[in-house]
Amino acid sequence: MALDWAHRGTSHVQFQAEEAVPLEQGRFLGHGMNGGVYETTCLGMAVAWKRRYCRRQIGTQELREMDILKKLDHRHIVKLVGTYTHESFLGILLWPVATCDLGTFMEDVDHLVSHQSMQSDYDPEIDYQSMEQRLRQLRIDTFSDWPSARRAALLRLKQSIGCIASAIVYLHEQSIRHKDIKPSNILLTPTGLYVTDFGTSTDFSGFSQSVTQNGERGTPKYFAPEVAEYEPNGRSADIFSLGCVFLEMIGLCNQYSLSSMLALRPKKDRSFHANLDSIMRWFNFSGTEVQWPADQHLLALARQMLSRDPQKRPTADHIERRLHLIDAIQRPRPSTPLRRACCRPELPLPMAGMEHAGTRRAHATVEIGNWHQDISPGHSWRFFVRFPSIESIVDSVHLFLHPSFQNPYHVKTQPPYEFNGKGWGFFTITILVSLRPGYWWTSADAAVGLEKESLMPLYWTLDFSRDLTVSKVALEIATMSSG
Numbered sequence: 330m331a332l333d334w335a336h337r338g339t340s341h342v343q344f345q346a347e348e349a350v351p352l353e354q355g356r357f358l359g360h361g362m363n364g365g366v367y368e369t370t371c372l373g374m375a376v377a378w379k380r381r382y383c384r385r386q387i388g389t390q391e392l393r394e395m396d397i398l399k400k401l402d403h404r405h406i407v408k409l410v411g412t413y414t415h416e417s418f419l420g421i422l423l424w425p426v427a428t429c430d431l432g433t434f435m436e437d438v439d440h441l442v443s444h445q446s447m448q449s450d451y452d453p454e455i456d457y458q459s460m461e462q463r464l465r466q467l468r469i470d471t472f473s474d475w476p477s478a479r480r481a482a483l484l485r486l487k488q489s490i491g492c493i494a495s496a497i498v499y500l501h502e503q504s505i506r507h508k509d510i511k512p513s514n515i516l517l518t519p520t521g522l523y524v525t526d527f528g529t530s531t532d533f534s535g536f537s538q539s540v541t542q543n544g545e546r547g548t549p550k551y552f553a554p555e556v557a558e559y560e561p562n563g564r565s566a567d568i569f570s571l572g573c574v575f576l577e578m579i580g581l582c583n584q585y586s587l588s589s590m591l592a593l594r595p596k597k598d599r600s601f602h603a604n605l606d607s608i609m610r611w612f613n614f615s616g617t618e619v620q621w622p623a624d625q626h627l628l629a630l631a632r633q634m635l636s637r638d639p640q641k642r643p644t645a646d647h648i649e650r651r652l653h654l655i656d657a658i659q660r661p662r663p664s665t666p667l668r669r670a671c672c673r674p675e676l677p678l679p680m681a682g683m684e685h686a687g688t689r690r691a692h693a694t695v696e697i698g699n700w701h702q703d704i705s706p707g708h709s710w711r712f713f714v715r716f717p718s719i720e721s722i723v724d725s726v727h728l729f730l731h732p733s734f735q736n737p738y739h740v741k742t743q744p745p746y747e748f749n750g751k752g753w754g755f756f757t758i759t760i761l762v763s764l765r766p767g768y769w770w771t772s773a774d775a776a777v778g779l780e781k782e783s784l785m786p787l788y789w790t791l792d793f794s795r796d797l798t799v800s801k802v803a804l805e806i807a808t809m810s811s812g
């Protein structure tokens with residue numbers, strides 16, 4: 330959206346030394362990579378004004394950031410309004426001006442979830458006034474009702490997950506690696522969210538491969554292990570950093586304070602990559618007690634994103650699909666969708682078209698259960714789901730296991746729809762049964778997938794008290810009759 334901001338006919342202006350830059354410096358917004366960031370106004374619009382001192386000519390890094398930003402157009406990525414040079418300075422104008430970044434917001438949410446009121450356990454380190462002001466700007470009113478402010482803040486936090494994911498999907502589709510994904514590079518406005526700071530990004534669309542050995546490095550805390558080791562790294566390094574951010578966000582949504590998350594990273598620089606063993610132990614044991622069953626699947630996704638092996642991390646596109654499926658699982662419950670309206674795809678309602686005169690309905694029995702055998706030590710089990718009367722119209726079965734599984738998500742596209750496991754504990758397996766095009770589940774619990782397929786969530790808690798436990802679920806499907 331680069332604009333003719335200085336009325337010179339271009340979005341990039343070279344001012345002469347004797348000229349004055351036609352901008353007025355407003356409030357201080359924060360520290361950028363090489364200098365302060367201030368608010369200013371141009372074309373009647375509030376923008377963020379970054380100035381960088383360039384010793385000689387404008388460096389390749391600055392040019393790269395501008396080239397990358399000029400290319401990008403997405404609802405969750407900051408926009409370049411214009412640029413200029415003046416003496417030894419490079420000026421960059423970015424929209425929008427944020428209320429705060431996600432890191433600051435998460436600290437505020439941390440305060441909201443761990444205190445009973447704004448100033449209980451008064452901490453002289455905290456600037457309560459600006460916290461209150463910030464939250465009010467984000468439309469979270471802490472004055473009248475603390476519990477509802479907490480709910481509003483957690484809703485905002487949780488829905489940001491899907492919006493951030495959509496920005497990273499877009500970047501990777503555009504062959505851009507961000508390379509410094511962290512909460513302070515995600516900006517929040519009263520209703521919006523914007524990924525920013527492309528100072529270290531690499532546009533690899535011109536390269537033959539997406540792995541470089543000499544690129545800029547991001548922020549140690551959120552570094553992928555291969556980045557920390559100066560090894561070649563690709564898009565999957567962004568996914569690792571994003572996994573760290575998601576883990577902190579999902580943790581907060583489930584009453585895990587930022588300090589309890591920090592306690593999981595005792596070693597070295599408190600980074601995620603240096604403390605992966607401790608984080609994985611947490612996933613295996615204590616760290617999966619969550620408020621909503623769907624949050625277990627979110628944690629399972631974050632765990633996969635934190636895989637040490639880059640090959641085992643999901644792609645951004647896969648993450649977005651998984652989030653959609655997790656939304657489908659939690660649909661029947663009164664919980665929080667994982668994205669705001671801006672990132673919800675236009676999909677038909679689950680029941681759309683079914684009131685049509687030509688709709689045929691049929692009963693569908695689903696058998697769901699598990700076999701079990703005592704082994705020493707623990708249990709061996711086989712989960713299964715069968716569709717005696719409608720097998721031919723089942724397209725696939727998505728399986729969501731416990732977050733302690735290395736690979737907690739599986740999709741089966743043909744029978745037998747089974748899964749074998751071994752271990753001590755029982756847990757609830759969630760499945761989504763997807764129908765072939767033209768068929769719908771009539772249940773109010775059904776949801777619509779990204780390919781407009783009808784998805785039915787079903788749950789099964791493993792039973793180790795018998796050799797075989799099976800339950801029959803009576804459902805109904807509908808289709809349009811051709812005649």
Ligand SMILES: [Zn+2]
Nearest residue numbers: 492669671672
């Ligand atoms: Zn969005």
